[in-house]
Amino acid sequence: MSKPLINVLYEISMTGKRPSNATELNMKELKEISRRHRLKPALFQVYQQISINGLDWKIYNEQERKKWMAFKEILRIFNRQQIDYLVIKGLAMRKFYPSQLPRQSNDFDVLLKDLRNFHKSVEFLFELGYKLETFPIFTNNNGKIYGMIVLEKIIDDTTNINIELSIGGFLLSEITFLDDPYLWSKKQILIHNSFELYIPNREMCMLLLIGETTGNKYSRIRDAIDYNFIKKEEFNWDVVHKKLRKYHLTRQFKKLKQMVQCLDKGRYKKPKHNNFNALLWRMEIELFHVTPSLLSSNYTFQKMFYHILKLFGTYFYQADFWLSFVKKIDHLIPANKCYQVGIPTYFIPLRVDIVGRWKLVEVEGILLARTPMGTFLGSNFCLHNDNELKQADRLALKIFGKN
Structure with missing residues (x-):
């Protein structure tokens, strides 16, 4: 019985040699496994004549x-x-x-x-x-x-x-x-x-x-x-x-x-x-890592509540489904409040490019940031229309001034 290709790739990566007792290999599938598991150079080194998406050993x-x-x-x-x-x-x-x-x-x-x-x-x-x-x-x-x-x-x-x-x-x-x-x-x-x-x-x-x-x-x-x-x-x-x-x-x-x-x-x-x-992975991480981490730290119920809602919103956003519901979540848990309770927040670059020392401002319910990289809008899901972005530009220019 031939060894599964994923185990063959493991042997190649551990030894730098062609697999022992291996019959004809399905190289197409082996290349795909190496790409998915980030082991392309190990395969290149042993089979130097192959290429993956135009990339070879040389x-x-x-x-x-x-x-x-x-x-x-x-x-x-x-x-x-x-x-x-x-x-x-x-x-x-x-x-x-x-x-x-x-x-x-x-x-x-x-x-x-x-x-x-x-x-x-x-x-x-x-x-x-x-x-x-x-x-x-x-x-x-x-x-x-x-x-x-x-x-x-x-x-x-x-x-x-x-x-x-x-x-x-x-x-x-x-x-x-x-x-x-x-x-x-x-x-x-x-x-x-x-x-x-x-x-x-x-x-x-x-x-x-x-x-x-x-x-x-x-x-x-x-x-x-x-x-x-x-x-x-x-x-x-x-x-x-x-x-x-x-x-x-x-x-x-x-x-x-x-x-x-x-x-x-x-x-x-x-x-x-x-x-x-993917759902099982998420449940396991929440149960055995995230929740115990929160319980052992100086957490608040608000942080847990925001985290759960953001998970739901992120799921629907990534599935490109029920985006109107995602917008409602975004209004319920504003980015400025998520940022302040310790939930990572996306920073969307604004057209108004004002560079300076780190400064965050909450104005009209939105989070604006001036940083050494430029000026940004704080966001939970990066789901904004042109009018919202224009408003953020206008407020950033007013608050942070011209560069």
């Missing part, structure tokens, strides 16, 4: 080289400006991989310690030609500002680079962040391609790996491979388990270990991508 390596050169330019400025940053996830995880094995990263992930460090970094990033790739999100949780922005820069006709900046903490769910002081007090230097950069220590890299799985509706084989390589390090497991309990990630850790065990035994079954499984 092109992939050249694009990675260009991206690294662009990212190194950013890190060099971070170091010179003494910006408190950590490179997390993909590039940090490569530290634990054998040198001969590649690890796919779709973007570069950076954690900035706080809003002050965000102010110091975002100005030169825009000067380097980076632009917003998606709407930023920000929130104020007990007086501390958290956020996430994704920046993009086109390097040439074939290559672009994405930088994901997390501000204050790493987003675990719609309303929870990983912001442990241990991230900063135990940070380490990684020398990558003869260049020094800061990453979390091995315990926090493990915690970030597990924390990232809370945001994935479906399991990724790459997470199991990351876990296998990082667990070979000498760990202070007491610290890891203590942090897992603190951030209510113990169930996610158990699920990750179960996936690894099934893959090691060749018994892992490809998850079905359907609405029912």
Whole structure:
């Protein structure tokens, strides 16, 4: 009996070799699995004659080289400006991989310690030609500002680079962040391609790996491979388990270990991508992570109520269904109130482009923000008509003045 292709890909990614005892492979399906589980370079390395959507081993390596050169330019400025940053996830995880094995990263992930460090970094990033790739999100949780922005820069006709900046903490769910002081007090230097950069220590890299799985509706084989390589390090497991309990990630850790065990035994079954499984994932995250996190923090009933309504609104908005109901939810839980109780809020760029220090204003029931990136309208669902956007432009110009 032939081994399931998802287990074949796992073996390839762990060893960097063609699978043992494998008969003819359905390469088309194997390529699709590698794309979905973010393991394309592992497949390229072993089958160098294949391509996936026009990308092959040679092109992939050249694009990675260009991206690294662009990212190194950013890190060099971070170091010179003494910006408190950590490179997390993909590039940090490569530290634990054998040198001969590649690890796919779709973007570069950076954690900035706080809003002050965000102010110091975002100005030169825009000067380097980076632009917003998606709407930023920000929130104020007990007086501390958290956020996430994704920046993009086109390097040439074939290559672009994405930088994901997390501000204050790493987003675990719609309303929870990983912001442990241990991230900063135990940070380490990684020398990558003869260049020094800061990453979390091995315990926090493990915690970030597990924390990232809370945001994935479906399991990724790459997470199991990351876990296998990082667990070979000498760990202070007491610290890891203590942090897992603190951030209510113990169930996610158990699920990750179960996936690894099934893959090691060749018994892992490809998850079905359907609405029912997506609903089960959502219920599990709410029950075992979000709710305990709220109950153990300084939460209010208002925050829980807003969170639940926003979940419903987001579901209908993404399904492009019953949008009039979504607008009613938007009026019931205004973005300015969501922002103030710690629920991440989208910041929609306005036509009035006024740049300055961070300043938020509530006026006529809407949230306006002046930032080093420009001027924004706070929003729950990004569901606004032209008249609403024009009103926001008019108010922003009146309040923040001309640049």
